[in-house]
Amino acid sequence: MGKLGNWWKTLLAGGAGVAALAAVNASIQRRALEPDDSALGGEAKLFTWKYGEIFYKEAGGASARVNNPGLPIVFIHGIDAGMSSFMWRKNFDELAKDFRVLAFDLLGFGFSAKPPAAPYSADLYVELISDFIREVAGGRANVVASSLGASYAVRVADEHPELINAMILNAPAGYDTMNTRPGMTGAAFYGLLQSPVLGTSFYNVMASERSIRDYARRTLFYDYRRVTDRLVAHLYATSHQPGAQHAIAAFMSGYLNCDMSASFARLDQPIVLVWGKQDVSTPLSKAVELMESNQTARLHIFDFCRVMPEQEHPERFNALTREFFTTQTQADQHDERAGTKYLAAGE
Numbered sequence: 001m002g003k004l005g006n007w008w009k010t011l012l013a014g015g016a017g018v019a020a021l022a023a024v025n026a027s028i029q030r031r032a033l034e035p036d037d038s039a040l041g042g043e044a045k046l047f048t049w050k051y052g053e054i055f056y057k058e059a060g061g062a063s064a065r066v067n068n069p070g071l072p073i074v075f076i077h078g079i080d081a082g083m084s085s086f087m088w089r090k091n092f093d094e095l096a097k098d099f100r101v102l103a104f105d106l107l108g109f110g111f112s113a114k115p116p117a118a119p120y121s122a123d124l125y126v127e128l129i130s131d132f133i134r135e136v137a138g139g140r141a142n143v144v145a146s147s148l149g150a151s152y153a154v155r156v157a158d159e160h161p162e163l164i165n166a167m168i169l170n171a172p173a174g175y176d177t178m179n180t181r182p183g184m185t186g187a188a189f190y191g192l193l194q195s196p197v198l199g200t201s202f203y204n205v206m207a208s209e210r211s212i213r214d215y216a217r218r219t220l221f222y223d224y225r226r227v228t229d230r231l232v233a234h235l236y237a238t239s240h241q242p243g244a245q246h247a248i249a250a251f252m253s254g255y256l257n258c259d260m261s262a263s264f265a266r267l268d269q270p271i272v273l274v275w276g277k278q279d280v281s282t283p284l285s286k287a288v289e290l291m292e293s294n295q296t297a298r299l300h301i302f303d304f305c306r307v308m309p310e311q312e313h314p315e316r317f318n319a320l321t322r323e324f325f326t327t328q329t330q331a332d333q334h335d336e337r338a339g340t341k342y343l344a345a346g347e
Contacts, residue, residue, distance in 0.1 A: 039089035052113025056104035059096035075103035078147030082235030084110025090314035108247025120250035122258035158263035182254030190253035276305035
């Protein structure tokens, strides 16, 4: 009877612990604010995709298209807790003066749908980017993309070259890291992260305001003063929207990894790699290796910068983007007049 009594006490204590964690998780969810949707100008729109609504902003009216009648620019954000099109807030409106610009939130991020049963993977995001360019951007676009988002864009450019004209890629992951599928350990970890109580508790610790602030100061930004209260509040709010943990669970378990090395080597589209000289997550040496695999790519290094050149040096980043895509527009128009413009597959 004593052993049975101890067993019941342990069970009740465990149940009370789980109940307490569930209560804490619910409290965190209730306190989470709505993310800031005003950081980017333009018009908010929704693209109805097969796994849910995809939120995006579009700007660049008639005057921009007269000044630069070329292809639109599509911005693709990176993958991490709290990531969204918000990362392009210092670039979107400025470049909209000269281009039609579109910035969307990947499935599971920002204001886009976050279905728990979606098969979050690199293949899913490659398909989403392809469909977005095909159905929303007009079938062909210039792309600015970051980190794993850049790796997905590389695969799109390789598998559907008719969709992407030229790219600016910020430190693409998936060259020699984040490039393998998860094994049994990853699958088990994914199952744990998806558990309603323990998984949510783990996620809440990882995506706490303190964790976000420390990570941003240590990894994302060279100048810690750019890690403002507004930035931390937005990342926290975005990472605590209902369902936000599902895509991150897939990311942390390895399901969003993307091997882009072979695809990058095959590309013949014009490419500019941008890299923070002080990047600690994807060191500059990786850029050199990528350049060796594709001799047509150019490299632009931002000093006093880690992962976010578009935010740490927005004026230089915007000037580079404007010059590069304007040049590509002029080259594209020349090819069109010469009758050598790229034809979509099957034409």
